[in-house]
Amino acid sequence: MTAPDEQEPESVGLVRPYVITNGREIADGDRFELVTLITAAPDQQQKSRLDPEKRSLVELCEGGYLSVAEIAGHMRLPIGVVKVLLSDLAEGGHILTRAPVPAAQLTDIQVLQEVLDGLQARFG
């Protein structure tokens, strides 16, 4: 089994986080939750003009959907930094988001039942 606890959390890289975000704090932190699902927008003509971090984020999301938390994990960036990058990228039309749970459409009872069924099907 993997043991991420044994790994040294890697540093952000050569620059400090606020450099990556151009010194900005999270403006709309509520827009992206840990489990908001993200994918790259299909048309990426302008991708080459993006900052390196934003470009890698978009490229990471090109294969399908990933949660905000997974993006942060794969990129080894703090959640707060990822949220700022996502916010910019969403504004520029580079990424598409899927809200965590479409609350109006699904009740907790339905979600819980599906979770239960899924766990039982998977683990017997």
Place this chain on the structure above:
Amino acid sequence: MDSRHVSGDARHLHDKVQIAAKILVVGHFAVGKTTFIGTLSEIPPLRTEETMTQAAADVDDLKGVKGKTTTTVAMDFGRLTLNDRLVLYLFGTPGQQRFVQVWEDMTRGALGALVLVDPQRLKESFAVMDLVEKYGIPYAIAVNHFDGNQARAESELREALDLLPETPIITCDARDEKSSAKALVSLVRYLQSRTRQEQR
């Protein structure tokens, strides 16, 4: 690496996934949160970090050894695709009071929490219990068995942790897939019964 773990390019979610549900796996330092998550996750557990305003946070460690000083708090998490449209994320959250910022983010939209408890270190669970209750997260207790350790009698545990009579206590071995899945199933069943009662 475990063969269940998808690798490389296969790490993206199915296009049809519509619902991302979240369950927290909480507990004190080195109680087995990451082991539990790693046992059930379909991806190698990932780590995210949240920058903390306060320094000196212990990074959870499987070996239960030395903490380390850092200005970030790490959360380990895993993923389980449960059907075409539903994915479940398990977030391992440290229980110290100084991690409240992380808890804000973590608890938003969470279905519930599994509180991992080591019967030999019950006192260390008090802080995490306080947080779970403060944030109003419904929870079940999972007593993680450690080699050779006898679990305390359920009533003793219930009293020590000041649990409601209906709060489930499950024993589990975080290293064992079936046992861990069973603990999660018990939590979900409890969450169902609570939700049904609230709707009445």
